[in-house]
Amino acid sequence: MQSTALTGRDRDEAVRVLRESALGGPPLDVLVVGGGVTGAGTALDAATRGLTTALVETADWGSGTSQWSTKLVHGGLRYLQMLDVGLVHEALTERGLLLRTLAPHLVKPMPFLIPLRHRWWQRAYYGAGVTLYDLLANALPGRRALPVHQHTSRRGLHREFPQLREDQAIGAVKYWDATVDDARLVSTIVRTAHSYGASVASRTEAVGFVRDESGRVVGARLLDRETGSTFEARARQVISCTGVWTEEVTRLADTDGGLRVLASKGIHLVVPRDRIEGSSGLFLQTERSVLFFIPWSRYWIIGTTDTPWDQDLGHPVATATDIDYVLDRVNAALTTQLGREDVVGWYAGLRPLLQPGTRSPSDTARVSREHTVVSPVPGLTVIGGGKLTTYRVMARDAVDLALGPEAEALPSITDEIPLLGAVGEAAMRRRMPALRARFGWSAQLTDHLLHRYGSLVEELLDLIAEDASLAEPLRATPAYLRAEIAYACISEGVLHLEDILMRRTRLYYEEPRKGLDAVPEIAEIAVQWLGWGEEREAREVADYERRVRADEAAARERDDESAVRARDRVLRGEPGPDAPTVAGHEDDEQDEVVAR
Incomplete structure (x- = not known):
């Protein structure tokens, strides 16, 4: 093919x-x-x-x-607590297929730590669960997709996640799952x-x-x-x-x-990697949900929440209460303290949970997936x-x-059936040292390209051969190449500017101000490759800017209903609090991701 x-x-x-x-x-x-x-x-x-x-x-x-998931390809370790062995085995089978055959370029192995508070019973309890998890995964035909779990002491846990508070654990179980860019x-x-x-x-x-x-x-x-x-x-x-x-x-x-499908809202925060020291992901139980710390490129993705949603299904929003809840749980677990100023981005999504019968709308955490x-x-x-x-x-x-x-x-x-980019990914990986030398790309950048495109990097190189400027990073966000924007326009079904910023790249939550600083350059590339005129370009930029203002207005409110009203006010163009714009953002307070 x-x-x-x-x-x-x-x-x-x-x-x-x-x-x-x-x-x-x-x-x-x-x-x-x-x-x-x-x-x-x-x-x-x-x-x-x-x-x-x-x-x-x-x-x-x-x-x-x-586009709003926890970015995990996983067997559902916590479903073993519900004795849902069949569901876990099915998911682990699919995880193995994705890692080995279908999408090894998109799905990335990732270790996770489960901190233990009690020396004997918890180590035996979680150890037995993760052992079953490994057995279900490794009972599959073919080579093992991921390493088996390990037990680690308090000292070993500290080496891998130094900023976890000492009173949070006496050791940990380390197991493996995988991450993926869902969109x-x-x-x-x-x-x-x-x-x-x-x-x-x-x-x-x-x-x-x-x-x-x-x-x-x-x-x-x-x-x-x-x-x-x-x-x-x-x-x-x-x-x-x-x-x-x-x-x-x-x-x-x-x-x-x-x-009957119950919509349950979950939100995630995005925090720079240097704000939390750690080499593995972290899995914590909270009183209302599961809290994941997931290494994600240059960031940590931290979440999630689990609350019923009865507003517009097309526009879930994160509220100030949601953001504070996650930050409070993070700060209770870590020695470092994170504030709103540390949050680069955030996002909210809805889980479609089947209701097997009549359930209370607030009982979303127990509904099977x-x-x-x-x-x-x-x-x-x-x-x-x-x-x-x-x-x-x-x-x-x-x-x-x-x-x-x-x-x-x-x-x-x-x-x-491997997905596009999977076949030849290993050969492309071996070409990367030569490409780094040729274009001056960093190892982090070439890893980023492989993880997004696999062997389709060859098609980026074809574009660069046509226009050498596409080998340069975006000025406002050097983690992405100009070629990636051009490629999205001509090969990945882009119709609007928000498609590029929210899904073909993830600048919507990977950059401060939801990527607004990169918008002029991205729009300029889109004009060239999509054939937009000046009027279309201006409309696309204004639409995305309005989307950013609307989501930031929602994040200043304390409850879902008020957040949706605030968001809709901005989308309708009604007067409201000032928010960042592409052209003008001199006020330092506007550079914060979430308004105080």
Whole structure:
């Protein structure tokens, strides 16, 4: 399989294919609604079975839950406490596939420490759990993907995480999981599906379903959010992979689908690596959730919370209360004290938790992440629940149910389909010393490129051969090359400036002021490679700046309802507190990520 670029023209072609399916052309075999990790995986699964497949997404790829996760590919160690051995084994199987075969460039091994407070019973308890975790992982065929766990003393724990308070632990259990850039995983799966023939159209919303005389779903009514036009698409099977929107989308077919999905909000903080000394991740239990310290490039990602969310599903926000809660838990565990000024960025997302029955909305921490697939009406398949690590299994199960008896003749083969950039990644890694010498790149930069692109670094080099200036880092954020912005524009399905800043890069939370200082240069590159005029450029910059002001206004409020009101006020252009802008940010207080 050859890598194929995903461009605006490809989206236009996908819209044409969708329209034609209802205007005399043959219907699609499968129409997938929802472009998060599950929908992307479902499109790849269907396309690699040889089915004519289309994927539509209301916004940008991965712009819902899939961009706001804890960035972990993991077996779910804490599910062993619930004796959910089957779920853990399934997730560990998928973790191994991602590390070894499917996405070794995107998924990075990472050690984690579980601090122990009690010398005997806790070491035996956690040791037994992690031993089972390792046994489940290493029972899989093939070479071991990750090392087995180790026990460490207080001194060993201090060497790996010196700033953990001594009264917090008498030692630790060290185990291994993996990290991933979640949004990048999604966009790579989408591109891989496209390379196998799937038609993919972002910013194309399903606003209804089409049914025949018997009541069977035979397609969907779609809204092109770029042009405002609506049209119909026909398909033998429609599969809804819409996460926290599962109930809303299912109701478009005049059914509740039998699935109840609870939206639970989790927030994460991003802190520079030099503010916390440590070489491994950290796993702590709190009274309300799990607290992870995750090494992430030049930063720590710290989270998460677990609170019910009953506001707009499309715009979860972090409040001042959320941010203070995480900081308080961090400061209770570490010798160093972090303040708001140490927070470079933050983000909030919603988890789609299946409710197995009637539960209190506040009881979100006990709802399992297992997925369920149902067919509420003929022609429509709905999948709910699950987690990022097991996206491939969820996709397989959804397509299997949609196909019914046909699935036996067309079984899923995605366990042997590497994602774009995986094949040849090891060879590209060996080329990096020469590239560092040639371009003056640092080891950190080449590691960053490998972890994002794998063997697709070759396509960046082709761009640099065309324009040598693309080998230079961005002036405001030298962790990214100019070539990465150009590549996002012409190969990764970018339609808007926010797609670049929030998902193709992660400047939205990796840089102070949510990357506003880099916006002029990024917009300049986008103008060149996307062909924007001055008016379009100005509109894109203003839209992103407004998004930043809105999210920062929300983070000054204490509760969800007030935060959403503050955010909406800014988005509507109503007067409110001053916030950073691209052109002017002389006030030092405006340079703080979260207003005091």
